[in-house]
Every structure is written in C-alpha cells, then in structure tokens.
Amino acid sequence: MARTKIAQRSIDQATLTRVSRRELLKLTPLLVLGAFAIPSFQESLLKKGLGFSDWASARLFRGGHLAPTFADSEVTPFEKFPINDYDVDDPGVIFENWSLTVGGLVQKPGEYRLPQIQSLPRIRQNTRHVCVEGWDVIGRFGGARLSDFLAMIGADTSARFIAVSCADDYYETLDMATALHPQTLLCYEMYDQPLTREHGAPLRLNIPTKIGYKQAKYLTELKVTNVVNKVGYWEDQGYSSFYGL
Amino acid sequence: MSSTSFEIVRAKGDETESVGRVVYEHPFVVRLCHWLNAISLFVMVGSGLQIFRAFPSFGAKIPQKDLLNWPKTFAIGGWLGGALQWHLTFMWIYMATGLVYVGYELFSGNYRQVLFTHRDIPGVWPMIRHYFFFGPKPPQREAYNSLQKHAYTSAIALGILSVLTGLAIWRPVQFSWLAWFVGGFHWARLWHFLVMWAILAFVFGHLIMVVLHGWNNFVSMLTGWKKDPEY
Numbered sequence: 001m002a003r004t005k006i007a008q009r010s011i012d013q014a015t016l017t018r019v020s021r022r023e024l025l026k027l028t029p030l031l032v033l034g035a036f037a038i039p040s041f042q043e044s045l046l047k048k049g050l051g052f053s054d055w056a057s058a059r060l061f062r063g064g065h066l067a068p069t070f071a072d073s074e075v076t077p078f079e080k081f082p083i084n085d086y087d088v089d090d091p092g093v094i095f096e097n098w099s100l101t102v103g104g105l106v107q108k109p110g111e112y113r114l115p116q117i118q119s120l121p122r123i124r125q126n127t128r129h130v131c132v133e134g135w136d137v138i139g140r141f142g143g144a145r146l147s148d149f150l151a152m153i154g155a156d157t158s159a160r161f162i163a164v165s166c167a168d169d170y171y172e173t174l175d176m177a178t179a180l181h182p183q184t185l186l187c188y189e190m191y192d193q194p195l196t197r198e199h200g201a202p203l204r205l206n207i208p209t210k211i212g213y214k215q216a217k218y219l220t221e222l223k224v225t226n227v228v229n230k231v232g233y234w235e236d237q238g239y240s241s242f243y244g245l
Numbered sequence: 246m247s248s249t250s251f252e253i254v255r256a257k258g259d260e261t262e263s264v265g266r267v268v269y270e271h272p273f274v275v276r277l278c279h280w281l282n283a284i285s286l287f288v289m290v291g292s293g294l295q296i297f298r299a300f301p302s303f304g305a306k307i308p309q310k311d312l313l314n315w316p317k318t319f320a321i322g323g324w325l326g327g328a329l330q331w332h333l334t335f336m337w338i339y340m341a342t343g344l345v346y347v348g349y350e351l352f353s354g355n356y357r358q359v360l361f362t363h364r365d366i367p368g369v370w371p372m373i374r375h376y377f378f379f380g381p382k383p384p385q386r387e388a389y390n391s392l393q394k395h396a397y398t399s400a401i402a403l404g405i406l407s408v409l410t411g412l413a414i415w416r417p418v419q420f421s422w423l424a425w426f427v428g429g430f431h432w433a434r435l436w437h438f439l440v441m442w443a444i445l446a447f448v449f450g451h452l453i454m455v456v457l458h459g460w461n462n463f464v465s466m467l468t469g470w471k472k473d474p475e476y
Contacts, residue, residue, distance in 0.1 A: 011251040013264060020468040026273055027467065030280050033338075036288075046327075049334025060419045067418045080307040128430065130417070132325065134300035135309075136430060209418050238326040240333065245418040 047238075054242040061244050063177050067208035070126040076137040078191045083198045084131065084212070090197040091168035091218055098202055104163070104223035107154025114202055117186055120144035120152065124192070125183060127208035129215070130245060132234075141206040142189030147180045155224045163225055164205065167218035172232040174207070174214065178244065183208045186219075211243040250474070268474045270388060270465045272355065278346035279466055282404075285339040286448070288331055289407075290441060291321030295328030303435050336411065343404050358388050361398035365391035385475050393454075400447045403440055410437035 011019075035041045083089060099111035124142040150157060162174040178184060187206035188195055195201040200217025207215050213234045235241045250268050254261040271279075294315050301311045322328025350356040368391030374380030376392070383390065389397065413424040413433035427433045455463055465471035 009249055009251050010254045010261075010263075011267065013253050013255040016251075016253055016267060016470065020464075020470050023273070023276075023468040023470070027276060027280060030277070030284070033281075033284055046330040046334055049337070050330050052337065053333040057416075060416065062419065065419065065421075068421060080305065082306045128417070130430070131306075132299075132329070134296065134434065135302075135306040137306060234326070238330060240329065245416060 057242045101221045104225045105156040120148045131212040143185035143187035146184045163223045165221035172216040270471045271469045274349045281342040288335040292328040292331035295320035295322040299325040361394040
C-alpha cells in the first residue's frame with residue numbers, strides 16, 4: 001500500500017522550527033540513561049538492575065520443574081570434568097575428623113557425620129553443570145536430597161535461606177525453594193565413586209537448577225536462617241545472587 | 246497510510262515564498278524506540294563480548310580451543326562479573342523497547358510501510374545493483390524501498406532471535422522448551438553469538454546508508470520531520 005500525497009499544504013518556516021525543536025525535546029528523557037555513564041551512579045544502578053533480574057528469576061523458579069537429565073552415554077568423561085576453585089584445589093580436609101556443623105533454625109543442631117548423611121536415600125543423577133564462564137559439562141552426581149536432610153535435622157522450611165561454609169573459606173547461600181527442590185543434593189559421590197579431594201570431598205552441593213558457583217565444595221557448616229549478610233563468595237563481588245538456571 | 250507533504254513558506258514582503266518541502270516521517274514512539282535500541286544494543290553487544298571472553302569457545306572446556314580473542318578494550322564491563330551486570334540490566338530495556346516498537350507498529354498500522362512482503366521481492370535486485378554495482382537509481386514511490394524493507398524487517402527478526410537465544414542461555418532449565426527449540430544449550434550459545442554478528446552487519450550497513458543519505462534524513466529520526474524528501 002503505497003503512500004499517496006494529498007494536495008500540498010503549507011507550513012510556516014518559523015512554525016516548522018518550533019515544532020521540530022519540540023519534537024526533539026520530547027526525546028530528552030533518553031538522557032536519563034546517561035546516568036549509567038556517570039561513575040558515582042553506575043555501581044548502584046547496575047546493582048539495582050542485577051537485583052531486578054534476580055527478582056524476576058526467583059519469580060520464574062518452579063519447584064516442581066526438573067532440570068534435564070541425561071543418559072550415561074551423554075555424561076562427560078571424568079577426566080574432562082573441570083575443576084574450578086578460588087583458592088586451592090585441596091584445602092586439606094581430614095576425613096576422619098570431618099563433620100557437618102548444623103545450626104540456625106533447626107530442631108536438631110549439632111555435628112553430623114558422613115554415615116548419617118549416607119543413611120538417607122541415595123539419589124544419582126546425570127545433570128548439566130553450567131559455569132558462569134559459559135562452558136558446561138554433564139556430570140554424574142550422587143548424594144542425599146537436601147530436603148531429606150533438612151527433615152532429618154528438623155529444619156524450619158518456612159525460613160528463607162540455607163547458608164553453607166566451606167573448608168577453603170568459600171561460602172554460599174541458597175533460597176529455601178531451591179533447597180527443597182528434588183534435584184538439590186548433598187553430594188558425596190561423583191561418577192559412582194566418593195568425591196575426590198579436587199571435587200569437594202567429602203561433601204558438596206549439587207544443584208542442577210543453579211549456576212556452578214552456587215554448588216559449594218568442602219562443606220563444613222550448614223545453617224538455616226532468615227538473615228543473610230554475606231550472600232556468597234562470588235555474589236559479594238558483584239555476581240548474581242539468585243542465578244537459577 | 247498516507248502522508249501529508251507540506252510546503253515550507255516564509256514571508257517575503259507582501260507575499261510568501263516557498264523554501265522547500267517537508268514531510269512528517271517518524272512518529273515519536275518510533276524515534277524513542279530507535280534511540281533506546283541504539284543505546285541498549287551498544288551495551289548488549291559490548292557486554293556480550295566481554296562475557297564471551299570468559300569462555301571464547303564453542304567446544305569443550307577440556308581441552309579448550311578458543312575461537313577468537315576479542316580485545317578487552319572493545320568490550321564493556323571490564324570483567325565477567327561487571328559485564329553480566331550490564332548485560333542483565335540492559336536486557337530488560339532492550340526487550341521492552343522491542344516489544345513497544347513492534348506493538349506500536351502493529352497497532353498503528355505503521356508496519357505496512359516498513360514490513361518486507363513478497364511484493365517487495367522484485368525490487369530488491371535493482372536496489373542492490375544501484376547501491377553496489379552502479380546501476381540506475383530506481384524511482385522511489387514510497388518511504389522505504391524494497392532493500393530497506395528487507396534490512397529493517399530482518400533487523401527485527403534478528404532482534405527477536407537474539408532475545409530467544411539469550412533467554413535459552415540464561416534460563417536453560419526454567420525455559421527448557423525454548424532451549425530445546427533453539428537446539429539445546431550449546432546451540433543457544435552459538436546462535437546467540439552468530440545473531441549478534443548478523444545484527445552488527447546490519448548496523449554497519451545502516452550507518453553507511455545514514456551517512457550517504459545526508460543530514461536531512463538523519464534529522465528526521467530526531468525530530469520526525471524530513472526536509473526535501475525524495476518522494
């Protein structure tokens with residue numbers, strides 16, 4: 001449908017100038033985005049933007065929706081499962097002495113040893129592990145459902161967060177909805193073998209609905225809490241707090 | 246949709262004289278979305294490239310074979326954490342702008358002057374021949390010629406693809422159906438990267454055309470009014 005010209009109308013030059021200027025001024029709200037270029041505003045604006053993304057992500061999370069699982073043939077070979085750490089590959093955990101210190105809003109706080117965790121039903125799953133850097137691998141993980149462990153310790157599941165600390169001073173928090181998700185594991189096995197030192201022995205988190213950095217290794221402490229001051233090692237440097245996949 | 250062409254007049258003694266013609270080409274919403282998109286696309290590409298630098302490969306992690314080493318100076322964010330903040334903040338502006346623009350075009354009927362349809366196919370080659378191979382200039386009867394319609398329609402399609410593939414990368418579990426649709430997590434990442442280059446190719450061509458078509462044409466995307474239109 002071609003445009004057709006109607007009979008020529010006329011506009012006074014001064015009017016055209018005035019109208020053009022007004023139309024240009026209508027665009028000035030765009031300059032608000034310039035705040036992102038001003039150093040003193042930039043950090044807080046970006047933090048708010050990321051916070052909004054996290055809020056939207058939390059709204060999108062469905063506790064009943066499972067992460068894809070894979071056949072054994074699709075699992076990445078163990079030697080090709082990368083090891084990322086922020087400090088050391090092996091923080092020197094002494095397994096004979098190891099226990100998980102449980103505290104916070106729970107009925108049965110105290111020290112929990114690996115056999116107690118291993119007495120809970122063992123789940124094995126082939127799931128995708130996604131690193132924030134952009135790579136991913138499919139791993140074979142085994143462990144107890146975190147939700148089963150939370151029941152064992154009499155956790156208050158109306159609380160908002162699980163906070164974990166690690167032997168290498170790494171730390172993370174997990175929203176309760178994700179903690180209760182059926183695929184969230186207190187993982188003590190990889191590829192049907194006990195966790196190796198580099199992969200977080202004796203206990204780590206395996207959370208197929210979360211980005212890799214949330215899946216803390218070398219767990220030493222677990223707390224159920226409503227208050228979180230430090231979200232996680234990477235989050236406190238500016239990464240996303242929720243980062244559900 | 247018809248447009249009114251105005252004669253610009255000014256007083257000359259007791260009479261008026263014509264100093265040219267002008268046409269109102271771009272409604273406010275179109276102009277606002279255009280510049281919002283220009284800004285947010287700039288940030289999305291810049292921060293996206295910084296994110297890409299964290300793992301510049303579409304193969305395995307072990308062994309890692311980098312596809313290309315994009316320099317940090319031509320990226321936004323400084324490091325992966327910073328780049329993600331920019332990318333995950335501006336994506337909302339980018340998506341909202343796209344929705345407003347497409348919604349406005351459909352609702353106002355304005356899309357008819359810019360949407361590429363089968364009727365535009367015959368006009369594409371003469372326009373390419375004119376732009377690139379010194380062919381004769383085809384007569385212009387409408388606001389956008391066939392090649393322009395092709396470019397602008399493709400740009401919208403690419404924008405939509407960039408969002409769909411981006412969402413599949415960002416939420417491969419919650420949007421698992423979308424991830425499946427684009428071919429899985431690895432393909433989502435690759436398509437997202439390729440679509441970005443296609444968008445950049447469009448932007449490159451678009452900027453050249455803007456320069457070639459002169460000041461009055463550029464001003465029309467600021468004020469909406471185009472002096473001395475070709476039609």
